[in-house]
Amino acid sequence: MGGVNKPGKKASKRTPTRLKNKIQKASAAKQRKDRKAAKKNPEWVSKLKKDPGIPNMFPYKDRLLAQIEEDRVRRKEEQIQRRAAVKATKTGEVADAQNTAENAMEEDDDSELNGSDDEDMDDEADDGANPLAALLASARKAAEKYERELQSGSDMDDDDDDESDDEEAPMGVIEVPGGSSSRKAFDKVFKQVVDQADVILYVLDARDPEGTRSRDVERSVRRAAGGGKRLILILNKVDLVPPPVLHGWLAHLRRDFPTLPLRASNPAPNAHTFNHRDMTVQSTSGALFRALKTFAASRNLKRAISVGVIGYPNVGKSSVINSLMSRLGGNRHQHAACPAGAEAGVTTSIRAVKIDSKLTLLDSPGIVFPSTVASGSNTPTFVAKNATEAHAHLILMNAVPPKQIDDPIPAVTLLLKRLSASPVLVEKMMKVYDLPPLLLNPENGDATMDFLVQVARKRGRLGRGGVPNINAAAMTVITDWRDGRIQGWADAPEPVADCDKAGTDEKAITTEWAKEFKLEGLWGDESAAAVDDVEMQ
Numbered sequence: 001m002g003g004v005n006k007p008g009k010k011a012s013k014r015t016p017t018r019l020k021n022k023i024q025k026a027s028a029a030k031q032r033k034d035r036k037a038a039k040k041n042p043e044w045v046s047k048l049k050k051d052p053g054i055p056n057m058f059p060y061k062d063r064l065l066a067q068i069e070e071d072r073v074r075r076k077e078e079q080i081q082r083r084a085a086v087k088a089t090k091t092g093e094v095a096d097a098q099n100t101a102e103n104a105m106e107e108d109d110d111s112e113l114n115g116s117d118d119e120d121m122d123d124e125a126d127d128g129a130n131p132l133a134a135l136l137a138s139a140r141k142a143a144e145k146y147e148r149e150l151q152s153g154s155d156m157d158d159d160d161d162d163e164s165d166d167e168e169a170p171m172g173v174i175e176v177p178g179g180s181s182s183r184k185a186f187d188k189v190f191k192q193v194v195d196q197a198d199v200i201l202y203v204l205d206a207r208d209p210e211g212t213r214s215r216d217v218e219r220s221v222r223r224a225a226g227g228g229k230r231l232i233l234i235l236n237k238v239d240l241v242p243p244p245v246l247h248g249w250l251a252h253l254r255r256d257f258p259t260l261p262l263r264a265s266n267p268a269p270n271a272h273t274f275n276h277r278d279m280t281v282q283s284t285s286g287a288l289f290r291a292l293k294t295f296a297a298s299r300n301l302k303r304a305i306s307v308g309v310i311g312y313p314n315v316g317k318s319s320v321i322n323s324l325m326s327r328l329g330g331n332r333h334q335h336a337a338c339p340a341g342a343e344a345g346v347t348t349s350i351r352a353v354k355i356d357s358k359l360t361l362l363d364s365p366g367i368v369f370p371s372t373v374a375s376g377s378n379t380p381t382f383v384a385k386n387a388t389e390a391h392a393h394l395i396l397m398n399a400v401p402p403k404q405i406d407d408p409i410p411a412v413t414l415l416l417k418r419l420s421a422s423p424v425l426v427e428k429m430m431k432v433y434d435l436p437p438l439l440l441n442p443e444n445g446d447a448t449m450d451f452l453v454q455v456a457r458k459r460g461r462l463g464r465g466g467v468p469n470i471n472a473a474a475m476t477v478i479t480d481w482r483d484g485r486i487q488g489w490a491d492a493p494e495p496v497a498d499c500d501k502a503g504t505d506e507k508a509i510t511t512e513w514a515k516e517f518k519l520e521g522l523w524g525d526e527s528a529a530a531v532d533d534v535e536m537q
C-alpha cells in the first residue's frame with residue numbers, strides 16, 4: 001500500500017500485513033465491546049413475567065391474579081378459535097376447524113414452553129414442571145376461599161374469638177390493602193378503636209362523602225355495646241368543595257347522624273380551595289373539641305370518655321386527631337402527634353392520650369377499607385368492571401401508597417371518565433396543566449394517552465430523546481388529584497327525592513345525639529347558607 005513499486009511492475013493485490021493486523025485488532029476490540037455490552041444489557045430479563053401491577057399490600061392479590069389469569073386463558077382460547085376459523089374459511093375445511101384449533105393450541109403451548117411468547121409467560125402446564133402452575137392453583141384456591149368467606153361475611157371479625165358472631169361481622173365485604181397479616185393488624189386496630197371508644201368520629205372526605213362511607217361500619221358501631229356508643233360524622237376537607245356542595249352534604253348526612261364540617265389541616269400547596277366563611281382549621285376543630293367536652297361533661301361518668309377516630313385511608317383521620325391534640329396546649333408537646341401524610345397507610349398502631357379527667361383521645365385511627373365488591377349488605381358507590389378498574393378506583397381513593405402503584409394509567413382513565421360528567425371540572429383540570437380543550441370520550445376514556453402526552457410535555461416528564469414519560473405524567477395527575485390541585489367532587493343526592501328515606505330511628509338519633517353534644521347552632525346550616533362562594537385559588 002505504502003510501498004513504492006518499481007516502474008513497470010504491477011502493484012500486488014495481497015493485503016498488506018499491517019492492514020491485516022489492524023483489521024484483526026479492530027475486530028477483536030469490537031467483539032470484546034459487544035461481549036461487555038451484552039453482559040450489561042438486561043434484555044434477557046424481558047422474557048420474565050411482567051408484573052400486572054397489583055401491590056403486595058393489596059388484599060387478595062392472589063384473587064386478582066387468578067382473575068387476570070382466567071382472562072388471559074379466555075382471551076387466548078378466543079384467539080385460537082378465531083385463527084382456526086379463519087384458516088378453516090380459507091381452506092374451506094370447516095369440519096376440520098376444531099382439529100385445527102386443537103393443533104394450534106398445542107403449538108401455542110409448545111412455543112410458550114420454548115419461551116417464544118413474551119406476553120404470556122406462565123402456562124397452566126399439567127405436568128407440574130412449571131412452578132407458576134402451582135402458584136396459579138394456589139391463587140385460585142385463595143380466590144375460592146375468599147368467595148366463601150365473603151358469602152359467610154365472617155372474615156373481618158375473626159381475628160379474635162367470636163367467629164360465630166354474625167352480628168359483629170359487618171366488615172366481611174371490606175377490602176383491605178395489605179396481605180392477610182397486615183390486614184389482620186389493621187382490622188385489630190380498627191376493632192380496638194371501636195371497642196374502646198365511647199364516641200366515634202367517622203371521618204368522611206367532603207369531596208365524596210358517600211364514597212368514603214360504609215353503612216356496615218355505622219351499623220356495627222350502633223350495635224356495639226348495646227347501642228351505648230355515639231357516632232358523629234366528620235365531613236373533612238371542606239375547603240376542597242364549594243359551599244353549596246358542602247351545604248347539600250351536611251343536610252343529607254344529618255338525616256342519619258349528627259354531622260360536623262371540618263378543616264383538619266391546611267391544604268397542600270397550590271390546591272384549589274374554597275372560602276367557607278369562618279371555617280378555619282382553628283375554628284372547626286375548636287367546635288369539635290367543645291362538642292366532645294360537652295358530651296363528656298353531660299355523661300358525668302367516674303371515668304374519662306374515650307374518643308376514637310375511624311375512616312377510609314387518607315380522609316384525614318390523623319389530621320383530625322392532631323387538630324384535637326393541638327388544643328391540648330402545654331400537653332401537646334408531651335405527645336408525639338399522630339403521623340399524617342399525603343400517602344395512604346401512614347397510620348398503623350393504637351395509643352390513648354388523656355386530654356383531661358373527662359376526655360381521652362385514642363390517637364391511632366381505625367382504618368376502614370374501601371370496597372369495590374358488590375354485596376348484599378354493603379352497597380359501594382362504585383362497582384368495578386374488572387380487576388384493573390378496581391385497582392384504579394382504589395388509587396383514586398388514595399388507598400394505595402404511591403410506591404405501590406405500578407400502573408397509574410388506568411386510574412387516570414377512570415378519573416377522566418368521572419370528570420367528563422362535568423365539563424366545568426374538565427375545563428378546570430385543563431387549566432391546571434394549561435392545556436387546550438381535550439375531547440374526552442366518556443365511554444372508553446380514549447383521550448387518556450393524548451392527555452398524558454400533553455401533561456408530560458407541560459410538566460417536563462420526558463425520557464431520553466424527549467420522549468414523553470407517560471407513567472410519570474400519570475403519577476403527577478394522581479398526586480394532583482389526591483392533593484386537591486385537580487378539583488372534583490360528588491354532589492349530594494337531591495333533598496326532595498329521598499327526604500323521607502331517613503327512618504324515625506335515624507331522625508331520633510340525630511336529634512338526641514346532637515343534643516348530647518350541643519351541636520345545634522354549630523356550623524353547617526347557618527354558615528352554609530351565608531357562605532360566599534369565593535374560590536380562593
Ligand SMILES: Nc1nc2c(ncn2[C@@H]2O[C@H](COP(=O)(O)OP(=O)(O)OP(=O)(O)O)[C@@H](O)[C@H]2O)c(=O)[nH]1
Nearest residue numbers: 263264314315316317318319340341342344345347
Ligand atoms: N385540603 C385539606 N387537606 C387535608 C385536610 N385534612 C387532611 N388533609 C390532608 O390529607 C392528607 C391525609 O391526611 P391524614 O391525616 O394523614 O389522613 P389519614 O386518614 O390519617 O391517612 P391514613 O393514615 O393513610 O389512613 C394529608 O396530606 C393532609 O394534609 C383538610 O381539612 N383539608
